[in-house]
Amino acid sequence: MMTSIFDGERVRLVALDPEEGARPYIRWCRDSEYQRLADDDAIRLWELGQEKEFSEKLLESVYLFMIRTRAEDKVIGTLDLHNINWSVGDAWVGIGVGEREYWGRGYGTEAMQLIVRYGFEQLNLRRISLTVFEYNQRAVHSYQKIGFQEEGRMRQWVNREGRRWDLIYMGLLRADWEALNPRIAR
Amino acid sequence: MIETPLFESRTLRLTEVDLEQDPVIEAAWTQDLDYARWFRQEPPRPLAPFEIKKYYQKLLKPDGEGGAVFHFAVRLKQDERLIGFVRVANIIWNNGVGSIEMAVGDLASRGRCEEEVLTLILKYAFHELNLFRLSLTVPEYDSVLQQACLTSGFVLEVRQRNTFYRHGRYADGMIYGLLYPEWEKQVEGVK
Numbered sequence: 189m190m191t192s193i194f195d196g197e198r199v200r201l202v203a204l205d206p207e208e209g210a211r212p213y214i215r216w217c218r219d220s221e222y223q224r225l226a227d228d229d230a231i232r233l234w235e236l237g238q239e240k241e242f243s244e245k246l247l248e249s250v251y252l253f254m255i256r257t258r259a260e261d262k263v264i265g266t267l268d269l270h271n272i273n274w275s276v277g278d279a280w281v282g283i284g285v286g287e288r289e290y291w292g293r294g295y296g297t298e299a300m301q302l303i304v305r306y307g308f309e310q311l312n313l314r315r316i317s318l319t320v321f322e323y324n325q326r327a328v329h330s331y332q333k334i335g336f337q338e339e340g341r342m343r344q345w346v347n348r349e350g351r352r353w354d355l356i357y358m359g360l361l362r363a364d365w366e367a368l369n370p371r372i373a374r
Numbered sequence: 375m376i377e378t379p380l381f382e383s384r385t386l387r388l389t390e391v392d393l394e395q396d397p398v399i400e401a402a403w404t405q406d407l408d409y410a411r412w413f414r415q416e417p418p419r420p421l422a423p424f425e426i427k428k429y430y431q432k433l434l435k436p437d438g439e440g441g442a443v444f445h446f447a448v449r450l451k452q453d454e455r456l457i458g459f460v461r462v463a464n465i466i467w468n469n470g471v472g473s474i475e476m477a478v479g480d481l482a483s484r485g486r487c488e489e490e491v492l493t494l495i496l497k498y499a500f501h502e503l504n505l506f507r508l509s510l511t512v513p514e515y516d517s518v519l520q521q522a523c524l525t526s527g528f529v530l531e532v533r534q535r536n537t538f539y540r541h542g543r544y545a546d547g548m549i550y551g552l553l554y555p556e557w558e559k560q561v562e563g564v565k
Contacts, residue, residue, distance in 0.1 A: 230468040275417035276539045314544075315536055340532025342509060342551055347469045352506075357532045357549070 193306060194253075196298040201253040201267060201306075209254050210239040212263050216286025225324050226284045228346050228355070251311075255285065255299045264290045267303050269311070277314030279307055283327075297330040304334060305369075308362045315361050321346055322354040335368045336360045380498050381446075383490050388446035388460070388498075391434065396447055397426035399456050403479030407540070408513070412459075412477055442467075444503065448476075448491055450483070457483040460495045462503060470506030472499060476519075488522035496526065500554050507553045513538040514545040523550040527560045 194201040214234055216222050223231035234242070246252060251269040256262065265285035272279040281303060285296045307313040318336065320327045336358040345355035381388040401423040404410035410418040413429045421429075433443055445461035457480035465472035474495055478484050499505050510528065512519045515538075524530075528550035537547035 228466055228469055273417075273537075276537060276544070278537055317534065317537070339534050340530075340549065342471075342507075342531050342549065343529075344507060344553060345469060345471055347506075357534060359535055361535060 193310070194302060195258070196302050198258055199264075199295055199299045199302070200256045200258050201299060201302050202256055204243060204247065204252045204254050204266065206240040206243040206247070209243060209263065209266065210236055212286060213243075213266070214239050216265075216284070219286070219288070222284065222286055222288075224348060225321070225327070226282075228321075251279075253303065255283075255295070257290075257295070262287070264295060265299070267299050269303060269307055269316075272311075272313075277312065278317060279311070279313050280317050281307070282318070292326055296327075297333055300330065300334055304360065304365060308365060313362065315359055317357070317359050320356050320358065322356055323348075328356065328358075331358050334360065335365050337364070378497070378501070380502060381494075382451065383494050385451055386457075386487060386490050386494065387449045387451050387454070388494055389449055391430050391445065391447050391459075392456075393427055393430060396456055397423040397430065400426050400459075400479060406479070408516070409477050409479050412475065442472075444498070446495075448478075448487070455480070457487060458491070460491050462495065462499045462505070462508070465503070465505070470504070472503070472505050472508055474499070474508055474510045476510075485518045488519055489525050492522055492526045496552070496557060500557055505554070507551060509549055509551045512548045512550065513540070514548055515540065520548060520550075526552070527556055528552045529556075 214236055217233055220231060243252070249270070253267045254263050255265040255267055257264055264287040265283065267283045269279040269281055281300070283296055283300055285291060304316055307316055318331065320331065322341070337360070339357045339359045341354040341356050343354055344352035346353050400409070401421055404413065404421045407418040410420060413421055413426060433445060442465040443461055443463045446459065447456055448458045448460055449456055458476065458478035460474065460476040462472045463475050474492070476491055476495070478487060496508070499508055509531070510523055512523065529552070530548060531551040532549035534547040534549065536544035538545040
């Protein structure tokens, strides 16, 4: 296969196929920690058909990818750009690595770097936004490596087991990303 | 107690939307893109009355997309004239959080009523919806609403760089937050 802008060293972003993507996703959801890292709604479990239908609908408005490892060709997570505000050039990014054995090993960071580059160099975005829970420091460090800066915190946003945690807002401006990646950016 | 009037203050009243008359008035206000931006996901443009009506019909469906939105028309008590809207939206019940969205379209009322609108909606959100925290996003250039937030006890929590674009310039999005215990202390202090 030819190398594309969606290929990193260890991961590749591919179109989400609801048929193929739903099965690992509902399995990841059984891991409550995975869900609590990813979402602020009350976590719950979905039936296979519901998940397929949901992601099919999502694909109409969201730039949604599956993250595959290049070595094993294994789906390890999902990644998306959503709520794109075209007149401002801003999009929100969301990532979830569901396979635990790939946590903390740089796979997510590499996938994130690919989608950020796609957003800036192909979609002509000016900035990319994200939020992350205060308790997800592994993700915060990953985002910082790419160049995301903290822009503030919504205090005591999420309530987990009787304790409240902040929701951290981070943003990456294209100009800052280009300065950090002179070899990639033109 | 339960006798506190939640839908009226000194000069204002929160009411239901009038689907026949309000969209006509609000459509005229959408010539101002900062009013128009509330009625469409896409980049804003002026809207016709039927578009505003359709937007409200969708928003106000009890089990539809507007399920977690508590929307009010804001009127002057003296003559029941519509001046804008306010709502509690984006509620996440398990965390007790939500956001306030508001806009004043009536030119004569701008800069005069924002704080009073906030007082009303805060009382409703904290005492009736029992939320723990509220936030409000204001573009950097809207100094009137920012001042009203600060006077109402909100704290500036987030400054998102370049998330608005008006008149050829980027502007930051200022996100203000207020926690129930902070509000309660403030209200107790006024009594």
